[in-house]
Amino acid sequence: MSSKQSSLDELCVNTIRTLSIDAVQAAESGHPGMPMGMADAAYVLWTKFLKHDPSNPDWYNRDRFVLSAGHGSMLLYSLLHLTGYHLSLEELKNFRQWGSLTPGHPEYGLTPGVETTTGPLGQGFATGVGMAMAEKHLSAKFNTDNHQLTDHYTYGIVSDGDLMEGISQEAASLAGHLKLGKLIYLYDDNEISIDGSTDLAFTENVEKRFDAAQWHTIKVDGHDRQEVEQAIEKAQAETERPSLILCRTHIGFGSPNKQDSADSHGAPLGEEEVRKTKENLNWDPDAKFHIPDDALTHFRRAIEKGAEASEEWQDIFEQFREKNPHKAEAFTKAINRELPTDFEDILPTFEPDVKGMATRASSGKVLQSLTQKVPQMIGGSADLTGSNKTWIDDAGIFSASDYSGHNIHFGVREHAMGAALNGMALHKGVIPYGGTFLIFSDYCRPAIRIAALSHIPSVFVFTHDSIGLGEDGPTHQPIEHLASLRAMPNVLVLRPADANEVAWSWKAALNYKKGPSLIVLTRQNVPTFERKKENAAQNTTKGAYILSDSDKQQPDAILMGSGSEVYRAMEAKEKLAAKNVDARVVSMPSWELFREQDQAYQQKVLPKDVLARVSIEAAATQGWKEWVGTEGMTIGVDRFGASAPYEDIFREYGITSDRMAEETLKLLG
Structure with missing residues (x-):
């Protein structure tokens, strides 16, 4: 290397150093070292x-x-x-200041x-x-x-x-x-x-x-x-x-x-030390934010x-498109994250079934249908593929021997999985998803927060969502998780009540761009509800809707819940009907989506004049007062779980239709 080049390199390197020093000093905070x-x-x-x-x-x-x-x-x-x-240089001068591009x-x-x-x-x-x-x-x-x-x-x-x-x-x-x-x-x-x-x-x-x-x-x-x-x-x-x-x-x-x-790690050098450092680097000690012309050039x-590089790539792409038009179209759709508009035709429809299936199982079926029409999807599980139902049939395994596969084995690495999903989504060209138990969302939480802060549309599939997982006990039974995840800005939490809500939850998740989407699913079976135009599962994308209405113009009471507890609300409605109480059942798979609806729709689903409201969810009750009001009742789990068959736990914890009916009658006096 010539001495001239070496001198220019040194000038450029010290330009980086002094800009950093000056910005931190001007802000009176930062990390110059x-x-x-x-x-x-x-x-x-x-x-x-x-x-x-x-x-x-x-x-x-x-x-x-x-x-x-x-x-x-x-x-x-x-x-x-x-x-x-x-x-701009002005942005560097405004390092760490309100409204700057240099946080x-x-x-x-x-x-x-x-x-x-x-x-x-x-x-x-x-x-x-x-x-x-x-x-x-x-x-x-x-x-x-x-x-x-x-x-x-x-x-x-x-x-x-x-x-x-x-x-x-x-x-x-x-x-x-x-x-x-x-x-x-x-x-x-x-x-x-x-x-x-x-x-x-x-x-x-x-x-x-x-x-x-x-x-x-x-x-x-x-x-x-x-x-x-x-x-x-x-x-x-x-x-x-x-x-x-x-x-x-x-x-x-x-x-x-x-x-x-360590003094240079997280604090400004101080005015006197800045001068001495610049002198030591053969820099003008009085010059601030100085960029020599030779260095800038x-x-x-x-x-x-x-x-030149981007234009050369564009030429390569044009040649590729000429020889492979269909593949080029698929590539363009992938990197632009283009999604189908005909989800009604893509998503499976599940027939009414009292026995039903676990929502994790219906999610697995939905995934098979989706990936046929959304080939950008790639994902897997943190060593829980069979439990999370995240496997895509006939799509291969992403591995060192075949990177074209769509099924990823993340291993027992929830922390890394969450961040890797973000990296894949940021790269663009793929729609990544990752699965684990809801309890282990704690391990994904830093990545979920980064995704929320950065508007990264990663998709998380969280199964085994409550005390409903039963015998594994309190270490594996999430209690506070729904409330804490709902508290995070820009996070879409979806807890579907049956198989058809699962299908439309996937549609909502794929279309959500403000941040990550979390699809929260059961281990245990739940009934598949009968659907008509007025309670169509498409309403899932509105966050809350009337699943079963009152025969009156205005119901006596409103029963609401999410996920596996919605069918308990449906049972409670029948018990109340036997006592001449006409109740409405509202399924609330997503608070975030419901908040986005206009006031007219919110008033239609939850009329303000109906004060007798009871919510039920096998999780912490925190947050439900927003929907039941100050005079309503929340039924939930505000203590840790237990190891037992899940039916026993629900009964012992009072997460039952009988209790919901009783609390409703109390509110009605």
């Missing part, structure tokens, strides 16, 4: 390897970059501005070029694994020898904190097993965390750990740009294993008094390179 330490490695990646188009951030075949160490967000913001994304941690959908929301450590690591999985699947489905429509890498920067979090082990194990060779992570091995030196709590051999997980590992000096470049080249050449490049770095690089110190070459 990581951007200062990883500037060399990030510079090499972004200027020599990363395939991206700043003028078209959503170009499909771009390389994905995940800053899993999201606290170092100024590293990413600096790179985005310098390489020409629509992120404390990167947020997908807010800042151009940010591929995923990061900050909760380990989430980015596992989300990137999902992106790499989607890349493998789509390349296997659509690429031809002459036309590589999907051909990109997933890169990331991960930290000590990411690797300490358990989710990283789950995701690394899955990635190694699947031989995701186009997944390349740079590990910021600076040996410092918030509490101090990492050897306070983290002394494992990271290299051997990833070797054991079937990763390709390389150790480099993270400040030796040539070593980093050679390591990335070796990682690209390794096609059978994902790669971890262990970059030994110095946190707060260049700071005379805070380099290699060099970084902005990314615009021309990116445009």
